[in-house]
Each structure stands twice: as C-alpha cells, then as structure tokens.
Amino acid sequence: xxxxxxxxxxxxxxxxxxxxxxxxxxxxxxxxxxxxxxxxxxxxxxxxxxxxxxxxxxxxxxxxxxxxxxxxxxxxxxxxxxxxxxxxxxxxxxxxxxxxxxxxxxxxxxxxxxxxxxxxxxxxxxxxxxxxxxxxxxxxxxxxxxxxxxxxxxxxxxxxxxxxxxxxxxxxxxxxxxxxxxxxxxxxxxxxxxxxxxxxxxxxxxxxxxxxxxxxxx
Amino acid sequence: xxxxxxxxxxxxxxxxxxxxxxxxxxxxxxxxxxxxxxxxxxxxxxxxxxxxxxxxxxxxxxxxxxxxxxxxxxxxxxxxxxxxxxxxxxxxxxxxxxxxxxxxxxxxxxxxxxxxxxxxxxxxxxxxxxxxxxxxxxxxxxxxxxxxxxxxxxxxxxxxxxxxxxxxxxxxxxxxxxxxxxxxxxxxxxxxxxxxxxxxxxxxxxxxxxxxxxxxxx
Amino acid sequence: xxxxxxxxxxxxxxxxxxxxxxxxxxxxxxxxxxxxxxxxxxxxxxxxxxxxxxxxxxxxxxxxxxxxxxxxxxxxxxxxxxxxxxxxxxxxxxxxxxxxxxxxxxxxxxxxxxxxxxxxxxxxxxxxxxxxxxxxxxxxxxxxxxxxxxxxxxxxxxxxxxxxxxxxxxxxxxxxxxxxxxxxxxxxxxxxxxxxxxxxxxxxxxxxxxxxxxxxxx
Numbered sequence: 001x002x003x004x005x006x007x008x009x010x011x012x013x014x015x016x017x018x019x020x021x022x023x024x025x026x027x028x029x030x031x032x033x034x035x036x037x038x039x040x041x042x043x044x045x046x047x048x049x050x051x052x053x054x055x056x057x058x059x060x061x062x063x064x065x066x067x068x069x070x071x072x073x074x075x076x077x078x079x080x081x082x083x084x085x086x087x088x089x090x091x092x093x094x095x096x097x098x099x100x101x102x103x104x105x106x107x108x109x110x111x112x113x114x115x116x117x118x119x120x121x122x123x124x125x126x127x128x129x130x131x132x133x134x135x136x137x138x139x140x141x142x143x144x145x146x147x148x149x150x151x152x153x154x155x156x157x158x159x160x161x162x163x164x165x166x167x168x169x170x171x172x173x174x175x176x177x178x179x180x181x182x183x184x185x186x187x188x189x190x191x192x193x194x195x196x197x198x199x200x201x202x203x204x205x206x207x208x209x210x211x212x213x214x215x216x217x218x
Numbered sequence: 219x220x221x222x223x224x225x226x227x228x229x230x231x232x233x234x235x236x237x238x239x240x241x242x243x244x245x246x247x248x249x250x251x252x253x254x255x256x257x258x259x260x261x262x263x264x265x266x267x268x269x270x271x272x273x274x275x276x277x278x279x280x281x282x283x284x285x286x287x288x289x290x291x292x293x294x295x296x297x298x299x300x301x302x303x304x305x306x307x308x309x310x311x312x313x314x315x316x317x318x319x320x321x322x323x324x325x326x327x328x329x330x331x332x333x334x335x336x337x338x339x340x341x342x343x344x345x346x347x348x349x350x351x352x353x354x355x356x357x358x359x360x361x362x363x364x365x366x367x368x369x370x371x372x373x374x375x376x377x378x379x380x381x382x383x384x385x386x387x388x389x390x391x392x393x394x395x396x397x398x399x400x401x402x403x404x405x406x407x408x409x410x411x412x413x414x415x416x417x418x419x420x421x422x423x424x425x426x427x428x429x430x431x432x433x434x435x436x
Numbered sequence: 437x438x439x440x441x442x443x444x445x446x447x448x449x450x451x452x453x454x455x456x457x458x459x460x461x462x463x464x465x466x467x468x469x470x471x472x473x474x475x476x477x478x479x480x481x482x483x484x485x486x487x488x489x490x491x492x493x494x495x496x497x498x499x500x501x502x503x504x505x506x507x508x509x510x511x512x513x514x515x516x517x518x519x520x521x522x523x524x525x526x527x528x529x530x531x532x533x534x535x536x537x538x539x540x541x542x543x544x545x546x547x548x549x550x551x552x553x554x555x556x557x558x559x560x561x562x563x564x565x566x567x568x569x570x571x572x573x574x575x576x577x578x579x580x581x582x583x584x585x586x587x588x589x590x591x592x593x594x595x596x597x598x599x600x601x602x603x604x605x606x607x608x609x610x611x612x613x614x615x616x617x618x619x620x621x622x623x624x625x626x627x628x629x630x631x632x633x634x635x636x637x638x639x640x641x642x643x644x645x646x647x648x649x650x651x652x653x654x
Contacts, residue, residue: 030370031425031426033366033370034371034372034425035370035371035372035425036370036371036372036422036423036424036425037423037424037425037426038369038370038378038379038423039369039370039371039372039423040426042369042370042378043370053276057275057276057493057498058489058493058498058499058500058503059498059499060278060496060498060499062275062276062277062278063276063277063278063337063338063339063343064276067276067339067340067343067346067347068339068340068343070340070342073342073343073346074342083426084426084427085426085427087426087427119499120499121499121503121504122503122504122506124506124509124510125499125503125504125509128503128509129503139580143361143579143580143582144357144361144367144370145366145370146361146364146365146366146582147582148469148581148582149580151474151475151478152466152469152471152472152474152475152478152479152580152581153470153471153472153475154470154471154472154475160474160478161474204472205472205473205474206472206473207467207470207471207472207473208467208473208476208519208520208521208523209520209521209523248588249643249644251584251588252589252590252643253588253589253590253643254588254589254590254640254641254642254643255641255642255643255644256587256588256596256597256641257587257588257589257590257641258644260587260588260596261588271494275493275494278496280493280494280495280496281494281495281496281555281556281557281561282494285494285557285558285561285564285565286557286558286561288558288560291560291561291564292560301644302644302645303644303645305644305645361579362575362579362585362588363584363588364579364582364583364584364585
C-alpha cells in the first residue's frame with residue numbers, strides 16, 4: 001500500500017490544488033471557445049478529473065474518486081466561477097497558471113502511477129496510467145472543444161515527456177523497493193522542473209524523419 | 219432500492235421511448251453529415267445509449283444495461299431505419315422530435331440519478347451522473363460527428379439546466395426520504411417543461427463576463 | 437470457455453500481429469497530421485488497443501488485457517518507431533498495410549465476440565462488442581486526430597460490414613454449438629476476404645434515401 005505516501009490530509013490538499021489548476025486551464029479554453037457558463041463548468045470538470053476518471057475505470061476502482069469525493073467534484077466549479085468573472089485577469093497571469101499546471105502535472109503522474117500499482121498492475125502499465133492520469137484530462141478537454149489535442153502537436157513545448165520521466169522514476173523506485181515520501185517527492189519535482197524548462201526553452205519533440213518526402217500535410 | 223419507482227414493464231416502456239427519440243436525433247445528425255446507413259445506425263446507438271453506458275461503467279454496473287437488454291439495443295436500429303428512409307418527413311416534424319427529446323431528457327436525468335444512488339454514490343455524484351445519463355449521448359454524438367458539442371455552445375437554448383434541475387429534485391427527494399412515483403414523476407415533468415420553455419423562449423446561459431476584453435475568438 | 441480456440445501461444449501471436457498492423461495505421465495518420473514522435477506513439481497505441489480496451493471495460497474485464505500484457509503494450513511502440521524512421525517506405529507499401537489491416541479486422545471481430553460471450557453477454561451484445569473491438573481503435577484514432585471517423589463516412593470502402601459478418605458468424609456458431617477452431621477461422625477468413633473485396637471493388641454503403649431533398653450539407 002504505497003498510496004498514502006503523505007498523510008491523507010496532506011495528500012488530499014495536494015490533489016485539490018492539482019485539480020484546481022487543471023480546472024483553470026479547462027475553463028480558460030472554454031472562454032476562448034465562446035462556451036456559456038455551463039460549458040465552462042463542464043470543461044473545467046473534465047480537464048481536472050478526466051485523467052483520474054479514466055485511470056479509475058481502467059483499474060476497476062469504481063465508483064471513481066472523482067465521484068465519491070465531494071471536494072474533488074466542487075473544486076473545478078470554483079475554478080469555473082473564477083474564470084467566468086475574472087478571465088481577463090486570469091489570462092494575464094497565464095505564466096502563474098502555467099507554473100501551477102506544471103506542478104499539477106508532476107503531482108498527478110506520481111499519484112496516478114502509485115495508485116495503479118496499488119491496484120495490482122505491473123510497473124509498465126502503472127507508469128502508463130500515471131501518464132494518462134496527468135495528461136488524460138487535457139486530451140478530453142481538447143476533444144470536447146473540437147481541437148487537435150495540444151498533447152499530440154509537434155508545435156507545443158514538451159508536456160508528456162516530463163510526466164513520463166516522473167512516472168518512470170516512481171516505477172523504478174517501486175521496482176527497487178525505494179519508494180518513500182522523499183523519492184516520491186523527488187519524482188514530482190523532477191517532472192515539475194522538466195516541464196518548466198521545456199516551457200522556458202521551448203523544448204519540442206521531433207517529428208517523423210524526412211517529413212517532407214512523399215507525405216503531404218492535410 | 220429506488221430504481222423500480224414504476225412497475226418494471228412501465229419503466230422499460232418509458233426507457234425505450236426515451237432511447238427511441240434520442241436515437242432519432244443522432245440519426246438525423248448522421249444524415250446531415252452525409253454518413254452512410256452504417257454511420258446512421260452507429261450515431262443512433264451512441265446518442266441513445268451513450269449516456270447510460272457512461273453511467274453504468276462509472277458506477278460499476280457492468281455489463282451495462284445497453285448491452286444486456288436486447289430491446290434497448292434494437293430500438294435505435296429502428297430509429298436509424300426510419301430516418302434512413304423517411305428523413306425529409308422526420309425533419310419536417312422536427313418540432314415533434316424536439317418535444318419527445320425533451321421528454322427523454324426529463325426521463326433520463328431522473329432514472330440516471332436514481333440508478334446511481336442505488337449503486338451507493340452520494341447525492342451530488344448521483345445527480346451529476348443523472349445529468350451525464352441525460353446529456354452524455356448527445357455529447358458523444360457530436361464528438362463522433364466532429365462538431366463542438368451543442369451542449370457546450372452558448373448559442374443554443376438551455377439543455378443541461380433542465381436536466382440539472384430534474385436531477386437535483388430527485389437528489390433532494392432522496393435526502394428528505396420523499397422519493398416516490400409522484401415526486402419522481404414531478405421531477406420528470408419539471409425538467410420536461412423547463413426544456414420546452416427554453417426552446418420556446420430561446421433561453422440561453424450567459425457567456426463569460428467582459429467576453430470581448432483581452433480574449434479573441436478562435 | 438471458448439476463448440482458447442487456438443493454443444494460447446498461437447492466439448497471442450495472432451493478437452500481436454493484429455495489434456501491430458492497427459498500430460501502423462495509427463502511426464501513419466499521426467505522421468500525416470504532423471504530430472511529433474510522442475503523438476505518433478499515442479496514436480499507434482490508441483488505434484491498436486482502443487477497441488479491446490473499450491470491450492474489456494464494458495464487460496468488466498479490468499484491468500484490461502491492454503495493460504496487463506506487456507507484449508500488447510510494447511508492440512505499438514515498435515510500429516511507431518518503424519513509421520517514425522521509415523514512413524515514406526511504409527506509405528509506399530500501403531497496399532500491404534491494408535491487407536494486414538484487413539486481417540486484423542477479421543481476427544479482432546472474432547476474438548472480441550468470443551471474449552464478450554465468455555464474460556456472459558448475450559449473443560447480440562457479444563457480436564456488437566466483437567465489432568467494437570475491431571473498429572473501436574480506428575474510431576478513437578480519428579477522434580483524437582480531430583477528423584470525422586472514416587468508419588462513418590459514406591465515401592470510404594466498406595469496413596464495418598465485413599466485421600459485422602464475421603462477428604455474426606461467430607455468434608451463430610455459438611448459438612448452434614458449432615464454434616471450433618475451424619468455424620472460427622472461417623469467420624476470420626470471411627471478414628478478411630470481404631474487406632479485401634470491398635477495397636478492390638470500392639463497395640460502399642448507401643446514404644439516406646432522397647439525400648438531396650430538404651437537407652443541406654454542413
């Protein structure tokens with residue numbers, strides 16, 4: 001039982017912060033897409049809870065935490081209200097939002113990997129579900145907004161790779177029986193810092209080799 | 219065990235009617251998108267059963283009713299056939315279709331809330347899943363058709379709010395131990411009438427405040 | 437217990453081949469959409485494993501085979517690497533890829549139907565899930581790439597119908613207690629050959645009658 005690396009109340013506070021910042025990113029996209037207040041709330045919920053919901057359904061942890069924990073459910077609604085009234089101000093502090101989003105990415109990839117392993121999945125599958133927990137909500141957000149998921153686009157700064165590194169570190173720690181609050185926190189910080197560096201220096205992943213050759217853009 | 223508010227056969231008939239009208243709306247969109255007969259059938263099935271399928275997977279009621287009840291499964295195929303052959307006529311009675319769709323909305327938000335509560339979810343989660351049961355199929359329909367879900371668009375008449383009201387009424391009735399066929403029916407009718415009024419008077423939800431400010435449309 | 441129609445190792449080899457060819461089709465679309473290497477890997481995984489993942493979640497077989505079998509998970513990554521480095525060459529042998537894809541379609545509709553029946557679903561539901569296993573990954577691929585699923589478009593050669601025929605044959609064999617490696621293989625081959633014929637002769641499904649009438653294209 002690795003899941004309680006931190007005391008339950010600390011873990012819960014961390015989760016709620018991660019959920020809040022993810023919800024902000026969903027609500028902001030909804031405003032840009034001209035959705036109404038209800039659409040803003042839906043996109044906030046989906047972005048914040050979608051990744052964890054997917055993980056819980058796949059590992060058989062039903063009903064998912066997103067539906068059993070009232071705090072998890074209500075937090076995105078606050079984010080939606082905040083963006084509804086103050087979106088120009090929130091946009092202006094986009095840099096701050098991005099930093100929190102990077103923190104959420106780090107927290108969720110570690111928490112997701114740990115929870116999946118707790119439910120009996122192997123290490124590769126656990127790390128994959130850790131990644132899915134961290135990035136799944138953003139993919140659902142973009143699909144609902146009818147956009148190509150920014151996760152998959154080559155012209156965006158690295159987002160998945162930091163989460164993959166964090167999830168892999170957790171999996172390795174589990175394998176070598178070295179998972180504890182310290183190594184776990186180290187994985188969070190590594191993913192967080194990698195994402196910050198990727199944003200600062202616009203790190204990007206390569207596209208297919210010889211991209212121009214026979215293939216045309218659609 | 220609240221689920222059997224009505225006798226099983228009455229409940230089943232109600233469900234099938236709701237499934238049928240939702241399937242009509244999916245099939246009509248498929249015709250507008252120029253899909254073939256198979257695409258029409260898929261969109262009819264997804265629209266009619268998608269919301270309930272999502273709810274059942276989330277609450278752990280697997281295999282979902284959509285796959286265990288032959289009537290649920292076959293009804294959308296009839297709707298697809300009807301639209302395939304008679305879509306100009308069906309389009310012409312769009313008002314009638316909309317009225318039935320409003321009825322389906324009312325029925326499904328109440329049935330979904332009740333079923334989720336039966337599976338042990340708390341009241342907030344139950345009401346949320348009631349909403350998801352009522353509107354989830356339509357969202358999946360629009361995602362598959364590669365359109366922005368009409369549920370989220372500000373330029374459509376209120377659709378989710380009536381379902382939220384209906385689901386909340388059921389949750390309150392459960393809380394005060396007052397759920398019975400009468401109050402349950404009242405919730406259905408309230409959601410139904412609210413949706414009719416929203417269509418009649420083009421009620422819409424507000425978009426974010428100061429929408430013009432710093433944010434540009436994409 | 438019909439699932440082990442073939443010896444486990446033979447069945448596993450067949451599955452891995454099917455997964456590989458489906459992954460190739462996902463990776464190729466990712467290259468065409470200009471995704472980066474990570475997007476290529478995601479689309480390969482989703483295309484190859486999405487259909488089976490959906491089936492397993494619906495029938496309650498969690499964690500799904502996609503996450504418990506390391507071979508299933510790693511195969512799409514090889515396909516992604518191959519396409520990343522050699523996509524012009526892979527494009528050039530598109531005909532070969534299509535033939536393997538047709539084989540995957542046949543294999544997956546039969547394996548999906550059999551597995552769903554093993555988990556207690558009725559014959560109609562089993563055949564439907566067999567179809568979903570075969571085509572679900574492709575639909576998810578197109579949704580993530582923000583395209584109308586080619587499955588639903590009238591201007592593509594028949595894809596679902598061969599899978600429906602294969603799945604129905606399996607269901608009928610189960611009904612008449614005649615499912616064995618031979619009849620099962622016959623269903624695979626029938627779906628495979630039907631798909632090849634559909635590609636060769638550009639068989640298409642009809643659109644709605646009187647398509648021009650009152651309905652306009654969007």
